Amino acid sequence: MSHHSVAAALSDTATMIDRSVRLARRNVDTVFVSILLPVLMMALFVYVFGGAINTGTAYINYVVPGILLLTTGYGAATTAMAVADDMNSGMIDRLRSLPIRSFAVLTGHVAASVARNALSTTLVILASFAMGFRPNATAGDWLAAIGLLLLYVVALSWLAAGLGVVARSVESASTLSFFMLFLPYLSSAFVQPGTMPSWLQPISAHQPITYVVEAVRGFLTGVPVGNSATFALAWCVGLLVFSVALASSLYRQRTRR
Amino acid sequence: MIVEATALRKSYGATEVLSGIDLALPEGSVLALLGPNGAGKTTTVRILSTLIRPNAGSATIAGYDVVRQAAQVRGVISLTGQYAAVDENQTGRENLAMVGRLMHLGRRGADRRTGELLEQFGLTDAMHRRVKTYSGGMRRRLDLAMSLVARPQVIFLDEPTTGLDPASRSTMWEAIGELVRDGTTILLTTQYLEEADRLADRIVLLDHGRIVADGTADALKAQVGGERVELQFASEPEVRKATDVLGAVAVVGPLRLSVPSDGTAVHLHHLLDLLRDNGTVPERVSAHRPTLDDVFLALTA
Ligand SMILES: Nc1ncnc2c1ncn2[C@@H]1O[C@H](COP(=O)(O)OP(=O)(O)OP(=O)(O)O)[C@@H](O)[C@H]1O
Ligand SMILES: [Mg+2]
Numbered sequence: 001m002s003h004h005s006v007a008a009a010l011s012d013t014a015t016m017i018d019r020s021v022r023l024a025r026r027n028v029d030t031v032f033v034s035i036l037l038p039v040l041m042m043a044l045f046v047y048v049f050g051g052a053i054n055t056g057t058a059y060i061n062y063v064v065p066g067i068l069l070l071t072t073g074y075g076a077a078t079t080a081m082a083v084a085d086d087m088n089s090g091m092i093d094r095l096r097s098l099p100i101r102s103f104a105v106l107t108g109h110v111a112a113s114v115a116r117n118a119l120s121t122t123l124v125i126l127a128s129f130a131m132g133f134r135p136n137a138t139a140g141d142w143l144a145a146i147g148l149l150l151l152y153v154v155a156l157s158w159l160a161a162g163l164g165v166v167a168r169s170v171e172s173a174s175t176l177s178f179f180m181l182f183l184p185y186l187s188s189a190f191v192q193p194g195t196m197p198s199w200l201q202p203i204s205a206h207q208p209i210t211y212v213v214e215a216v217r218g219f220l221t222g223v224p225v226g227n228s229a230t231f232a233l234a235w236c237v238g239l240l241v242f243s244v245a246l247a248s249s250l251y252r253q254r255t256r257r
Numbered sequence: 258m259i260v261e262a263t264a265l266r267k268s269y270g271a272t273e274v275l276s277g278i279d280l281a282l283p284e285g286s287v288l289a290l291l292g293p294n295g296a297g298k299t300t301t302v303r304i305l306s307t308l309i310r311p312n313a314g315s316a317t318i319a320g321y322d323v324v325r326q327a328a329q330v331r332g333v334i335s336l337t338g339q340y341a342a343v344d345e346n347q348t349g350r351e352n353l354a355m356v357g358r359l360m361h362l363g364r365r366g367a368d369r370r371t372g373e374l375l376e377q378f379g380l381t382d383a384m385h386r387r388v389k390t391y392s393g394g395m396r397r398r399l400d401l402a403m404s405l406v407a408r409p410q411v412i413f414l415d416e417p418t419t420g421l422d423p424a425s426r427s428t429m430w431e432a433i434g435e436l437v438r439d440g441t442t443i444l445l446t447t448q449y450l451e452e453a454d455r456l457a458d459r460i461v462l463l464d465h466g467r468i469v470a471d472g473t474a475d476a477l478k479a480q481v482g483g484e485r486v487e488l489q490f491a492s493e494p495e496v497r498k499a500t501d502v503l504g505a506v507a508v509v510g511p512l513r514l515s516v517p518s519d520g521t522a523v524h525l526h527h528l529l530d531l532l533r534d535n536g537t538v539p540e541r542v543s544a545h546r547p548t549l550d551d552v553f554l555a556l557t558a
Binding site for chain 2: 008011012015018019022023026027089090091093094095096097098099100257
């Protein structure tokens with residue numbers, strides 16, 4: 001690409017980010033739901049199930065990282081739906097018939113997704129404080145936790161964008177996103193994997209969400225992080241590379257002429 | 258020819274939806290692609306606007322090949338698709354400004370163009386409202402305005418007035434007329450014969466992926482016969498008297514005859530004089546002009 005077309009591509013991407021952020025800001029319902037549901041789940045786990053789950057610490061301190069990942073799952077589902085909406089309406093035809101790189105429409109949605117998730121995650125953290133979450137973390141720990149969560153959100157948003165591209169309707173995008181909401185339950189987010197049936201344990205112990213949860217939990221509550229941070233980072237980078245490649249290949253296929 | 262298509266074919270699986278389409282539009286002309294549901298109008302427009310590839314045949318816009326030089330083609334065309342492509346949750350102004358930025362008009366340029374188009378399409382009062390509060394007609398106007406931001410040389414309009422009330426339709430027609438006056442080349446699809454008749458220099462009638470007729474509205478009408486006068490009589494004997502004197506007539510109903518005519522008052526006068534001299538007077542007289550509906554029904558049956 002020449003300098004000129006790099007500048008043009010950046011400008012188009014900025015325009016599409018602007019658009020997606022504006023659309024997301026005006027769709028407050030979905031942000032509200034993506035905050036309310038995790039907060040309700042947190043209340044349910046802390047006040048109802050939590051008493052029966054022995055994690056060796058105050059249950060809220062154990063469960064908050066998992067709730068944060070659940071929150072990002074809802075955010076990702078919203079992203080998949082927004083992308084599917086564009087792909088299945090006249091909008092994608094309009095963008096494709098303009099002399100621009102229409103792939104920028106996905107970048108726009110991913111950026112808006114990251115912004116929306118940052119907001120909802122922050123609000124869920126505030127709610128967890130109100131419910132008695134007492135982290136024991138230095139500024140550096142917070143930075144590490146936030147950085148890891150951010151990387152995870154970027155990777156997950158690209159995955160969601162890919163799902164939105166293949167979905168033939170907004171409804172099917174929301175169905176396809178189901179596993180993103182389901183995966184945290186098969187991790188160490190809510191219960192220790194040791195309490196699960198033996199065939200499930202290896203899956204739950206090695207899936208990405210477990211590593212991210214363990215690392216964030218370690219950073220925030222002072223339990224030993226061990227090598228989970230390294231694994232979490234590797235998983236997130238891998239997921240990011242895979243998701244971007246997947247989204248662009250699916251986009252190319254869907255818009256193949 | 259600014260738009261030229263040769264032997265375009267398109268299949269989905271085993272079904273051929275376009276079976277060899279040829280089109281040619283001189284610069285500044287308006288062509289209406291007319292056809293019933295499923296005829297292949299949208300498919301043709303999507304091929305010409307680079308969204309899909311033909312399986313065979315070729316097309317050029319302003320000399321650029323729609324398959325191999327899609328980027329250049331996109332630089333000279335714009336598309337207003339069959340389904341409105343507007344963001345419901347942006348305002349009219351934001352929608353237009355977004356396209357202006359994508360077309361790299363610069364902030365000032367985009368603002369100026371947005372203002373002009375809002376004015377031209379009567380959307381200035383509504384420019385700060387989200388599009389979801391717009392009526393169908395306003396939405397369609399905004400959709401067209403978004404296609405005009407960069408002043409394209411060639412515009413594709415896929416059913417621009419379907420679902421609009423007569424008032425909104427005539428506003429759209431005015432807007433399209435203005436583009437024509439500015440010398441824009443337009444290819445529009447429609448299911449309304451009146452629309453094709455009124456807007457287009459040339460009409461291509463498409464049915465089951467084939468061109469079944471091609472010409473000016475008048476030429477197409479002539480194809481199903483010229484103007485006729487219909488005469489209604491009171492009784493059989495009167496009909497017999499009339500046929501004796503008129504010669505070449507068609508019986509089109511009980512006590513009803515149809516006579517070819519050039520549509521002038523002089524001819525009608527002559528006809529009635531002839532009948533009166535022979536002792537008969539029709540009860541009712543009506544002039545019948547073939548409409549595009551007749552053409553449409555005759556050729557797409
Ligand atoms: N992606 C596709 N896959 C399979 N069949 C398709 C596809 N797109 C169009 N068709 C078929 O091609 C035929 C022509 O469709 P097209 O949309 O071009 O018709 P049209 O003239 O625009 O009709 P309408 O007036 O209903 O808009 C139809 O039978 C349609 O079902
Ligand atoms: Mg169509």
